[in-house]
Amino acid sequence: MNVSAVLRVAPLARLPLAIGTIAFAFLGLFLLYPLWGVLSASILTPDGTAFTLDNYAKVLSRSFYRASVANTLTIGLLATLTTTLIAVPLAFAIARLEIPGKVLLIAMATLPLVLPSFVGAYALVLLLGRSGIVTQFLNAWGIPFGSIYGTLGIVTVYTLTLFPYVLLPTVTGLKAVDVSVEEAAQNLGSSPARTFRTITLPIVIPSVLSGALLVFIETLENFGVPAVLAEDKPILAVEAYKLFIGETATNPSAAAVLGVLLILSTVTVLIIQRRYLAGRRFATGARLAPPLTRVGLGWRVAATGYCWAIVLLALVPFFAIVVLSFMEFRGPVLQSAFSLSNYAELFATAGGPLANTLLFATLAACIAALIGVPIGWVLARTRSGWTSLLEIVATMPFAVAGTVLAIGLVIAFNAGALVLTGGWLIMVLAYCVRKLPFTVRSSSAILHQIDPALEEASISLGVSPLRTFLGLIVPLMLGGIVSGMVLTWVTVASELSSTVVLYSGPWRTLTIVMFQALEGTGAGMAVAAASVLIAITLIPVVTAYRLLRRYEFSML
Amino acid sequence: MGTIAIEGVRRSFGSVEAVRHLSLDIRDSEFFTLLGPSGCGKTTLLRMIAGFTEPDAGEIRIGGKRIDTLPPHRRNIGMVFQNYAIFPNLTVAGNIAYGLKARKFAPDEIARRVTEALVLVRLSGYGERWPHQLSGGQLQRVAIARALVIRPEVLLLDEPLSNLDARLRVDMRGEIRELQQRLGITTVYVTHDQEEALAVSQRIAVMHSGRIEQLGAPEEIYRKPASLFVARFMGTTNVLRGVAGARDDCGTRVRVGPSELLVPVLDAREGEALSLCIRPEALRVIVGGEPLAADSARLEATVRKTEFVGALVRLDAELADGTPLKVAVLDDPVAGAAPGSRIALAYDPARVTVFREGAP
Numbered sequence A: 001m002n003v004s005a006v007l008r009v010a011p012l013a014r015l016p017l018a019i020g021t022i023a024f025a026f027l028g029l030f031l032l033y034p035l036w037g038v039l040s041a042s043i044l045t046p047d048g049t050a051f052t053l054d055n056y057a058k059v060l061s062r063s064f065y066r067a068s069v070a071n072t073l074t075i076g077l078l079a080t081l082t083t084t085l086i087a088v089p090l091a092f093a094i095a096r097l098e099i100p101g102k103v104l105l106i107a108m109a110t111l112p113l114v115l116p117s118f119v120g121a122y123a124l125v126l127l128l129g130r131s132g133i134v135t136q137f138l139n140a141w142g143i144p145f146g147s148i149y150g151t152l153g154i155v156t157v158y159t160l161t162l163f164p165y166v167l168l169p170t171v172t173g174l175k176a177v178d179v180s181v182e183e184a185a186q187n188l189g190s191s192p193a194r195t196f197r198t199i200t201l202p203i204v205i206p207s208v209l210s211g212a213l214l215v216f217i218e219t220l221e222n223f224g225v226p227a228v229l230a231e232d233k234p235i236l237a238v239e240a241y242k243l244f245i246g247e248t249a250t251n252p253s254a255a256a257v258l259g260v261l262l263i264l265s266t267v268t269v270l271i272i273q274r275r276y277l278a279g280r281r282f283a284t285g286a287r288l289a290p291p292l293t294r295v296g297l298g299w300r301v302a303a304t305g306y307c308w309a310i311v312l313l314a315l316v317p318f319f320a321i322v323v324l325s326f327m328e329f330r331g332p333v334l335q336s337a338f339s340l341s342n343y344a345e346l347f348a349t350a351g352g353p354l355a356n357t358l359l360f361a362t363l364a365a366c367i368a369a370l371i372g373v374p375i376g377w378v379l380a381r382t383r384s385g386w387t388s389l390l391e392i393v394a395t396m397p398f399a400v401a402g403t404v405l406a407i408g409l410v411i412a413f414n415a416g417a418l419v420l421t422g423g424w425l426i427m428v429l430a431y432c433v434r435k436l437p438f439t440v441r442s443s444s445a446i447l448h449q450i451d452p453a454l455e456e457a458s459i460s461l462g463v464s465p466l467r468t469f470l471g472l473i474v475p476l477m478l479g480g481i482v483s484g485m486v487l488t489w490v491t492v493a494s495e496l497s498s499t500v501v502l503y504s505g506p507w508r509t510l511t512i513v514m515f516q517a518l519e520g521t522g523a524g525m526a527v528a529a530a531s532v533l534i535a536i537t538l539i540p541v542v543t544a545y546r547l548l549r550r551y552e553f554s555m556l
Numbered sequence B: 001m002g003t004i005a006i007e008g009v010r011r012s013f014g015s016v017e018a019v020r021h022l023s024l025d026i027r028d029s030e031f032f033t034l035l036g037p038s039g040c041g042k043t044t045l046l047r048m049i050a051g052f053t054e055p056d057a058g059e060i061r062i063g064g065k066r067i068d069t070l071p072p073h074r075r076n077i078g079m080v081f082q083n084y085a086i087f088p089n090l091t092v093a094g095n096i097a098y099g100l101k102a103r104k105f106a107p108d109e110i111a112r113r114v115t116e117a118l119v120l121v122r123l124s125g126y127g128e129r130w131p132h133q134l135s136g137g138q139l140q141r142v143a144i145a146r147a148l149v150i151r152p153e154v155l156l157l158d159e160p161l162s163n164l165d166a167r168l169r170v171d172m173r174g175e176i177r178e179l180q181q182r183l184g185i186t187t188v189y190v191t192h193d194q195e196e197a198l199a200v201s202q203r204i205a206v207m208h209s210g211r212i213e214q215l216g217a218p219e220e221i222y223r224k225p226a227s228l229f230v231a232r233f234m235g236t237t238n239v240l241r242g243v244a245g246a247r248d249d250c251g252t253r254v255r256v257g258p259s260e261l262l263v264p265v266l267d268a269r270e271g272e273a274l275s276l277c278i279r280p281e282a283l284r285v286i287v288g289g290e291p292l293a294a295d296s297a298r299l300e301a302t303v304r305k306t307e308f309v310g311a312l313v314r315l316d317a318e319l320a321d322g323t324p325l326k327v328a329v330l331d332d333p334v335a336g337a338a339p340g341s342r343i344a345l346a347y348d349p350a351r352v353t354v355f356r357e358g359a360p
């Protein structure tokens, strides 16, 4: 083989290579370079010339920051535990028992995935906080009520908002156990209970654990819930933000240290998942899911009550917020009169932020699809060394807390050749990077269901690879692309953790309005903003529910 | 001219050599079949012609023009895929028109050619149907029409019938062959079904681990296999291990245990180990005192089992030393030979193929 033959790129490899180049450029510039910024801020002396571990020593010598690591991990573990404990029985009931209104139940159980969790946290404060409605009611009757701030409140909110992450894969896992496997066990003399313990449970445990790990990662990265509920308890994501934005003195290198610790925690979890779980999903190739288990009336009533109680309880806070938004507030104090004054105030002062939210979400959804769908195609269709690397880089945003990515973006782009801080573009870029894994993963998942021979048939009929991709494959993927965009749109609209670091005066979003109203006294504004957020996340999700259920939720 | 010239083509995947330095000339208007067991490299070779797999070395020419350097969408090759690869988002007519639109034909020309193509594959009136409304056989016809409508120089088919049921497979292969003859288009057909290959091909290349084991007309490959591998692959056969004996004017005598078979004269020295292949249907049961035909030789065997499969009766017999021997005879009262009975078999020595390799 001569040199020109080595350098020659096979015709069919050109399009994947071009896409790969663009993808690496984008992710390199807006993900890896900022992350390098965070890392180098943590391991270099302030003038950036020498390697040092001083920053780590300084941060870790303070018990406050050591506590923040411990708190974050403890809360994460507790929330993962409670979530799993309530979600697994729920999954079993949904998959195997006769529950009235099951379709609606499943639909409602997925909603917490897209509703903004810090709105849930805020609702908890409004209801059960120090001057919460329920608290006051109880106090009036002389019933003492402890504090929901700190660990208890945070774990409660996480449990109620994150349980679908365990529920959905477990239901899928339980349905994927082929009936013949269980029948074989019973045929060999195993009782139903023993069959469940020795056959069914081991088959679904990997699904349960992978859901649980997602919950754990979510809790590590979450900013809004601890920001609302932690009070004085230090939490990594929040402290990193405070150190970086700092009301008194900013300390970027200390913020970077916390950021690196946060990333290390999530990466450790992800590596555990890869190592111990990836190979452990049992391919059961179910052709026939087991039939519903027959149980007595008592059990049926109990199961039905349990399922509906959990699902409704998870939605109550959001419902409460919407109701409260139509009541009058004087400062933080609730009046017993209905009015639209909260909305009047919101639209009078926060029309801009609402428009920003809609605009940014739309831009981010479009850009993420534009970049993510081709990457998904490359990952599904091309196998080589560089595509494995691309896969790792493109799923990396999962492991990076929004706060940390945002800090990195600021470090990377507030000086030098490309200055982006202070504008809206840096926010949209942060959203795109953070949500890219959604579109990439869903696109490649759909493509695995589209026969690659279709592309070859089109090419052999004389249509170039690029035009085949755009004209044939993209239309075939449309359902999945749209559902990926809806999910991106919805989660960007309620994004807080990177927004809070990156926004500037004219580019406030609705979540920032709410965040600021929480800190001040504008409870009325906050509930109105929260209700609008609930509406703009719920409406697209309900509209596109069928698509989402088919393409997005099935992938958990 | 739709000749295909393949010269020294090679392709490996990692450590697997899928196609090893293979050369082949396919004639214009020929129905040419690549036949071989799973994994022997048929698909890889076909995909290198189509351009979906890059050769590591070698050249491919169509009608004298080098095409392995062209991107696949510029090769003007019609391809029919194993699972049809019908675009589910287009109607039957839309599927057939797809390649014509890529070539920017005028709409009325496209409409005319699509109608023509539908007639060709006997699907007139199905143009507005959606793929999911068609049966497997109909989808296969759409795939063929779609590949032919662009008037390709050559047509490639990769196991086009493997997803159809047995009956339809027989009908469709006849249809494909008839269509190919009518259009006179050079066709490369991939299959691992030897009966299918024998039925439709003008020439067959039997492939084995990335190489061509034998190239020839169907009869030649069946009757005169070039190797034990081909003999075994082309249908049931008896492989007997023997030792070369004396030579006379009738042929060479080969000892198989205590029995002796007569084979055409060969220049093997006495005592050399040989393998003999004789097809079950080349053996004939001799009834009673029926005289032996002049060119026949005779063999004694014991019947072990008989199997009645309709037109044929299969006998599992044994030579004196227990060497198994399969015999197939047309249904005939004589075939009712009871297990345990001794029978005499007649065969034409010319139909015994001898390999100077010890059978494994």
Ligand SMILES: Nc1ncnc2c1ncn2[C@@H]1O[C@H](COP(=O)(O)OP(=O)(O)OP(=O)(O)O)[C@@H](O)[C@H]1O
Residues within 6 Å of the ligand: B013, B014, B016, B017, B018, B036, B037, B038, B039, B040, B041, B042, B043, B044, B045, B192
């Ligand atoms: N894309 C690929 N990557 C790795 N190995 C491959 C690839 N394609 C083919 N091979 C290997 O090359 C060899 C030849 O494969 P090929 O598909 O050409 O066989 P085939 O004769 O068409 O078999 P079949 O009758 O099963 O379709 C096999 O060992 C196969 O595993």
Ligand SMILES: [Mg+2]
Residues within 6 Å of the ligand: B042, B043, B044, B158
């Ligand atoms: Mg093949």
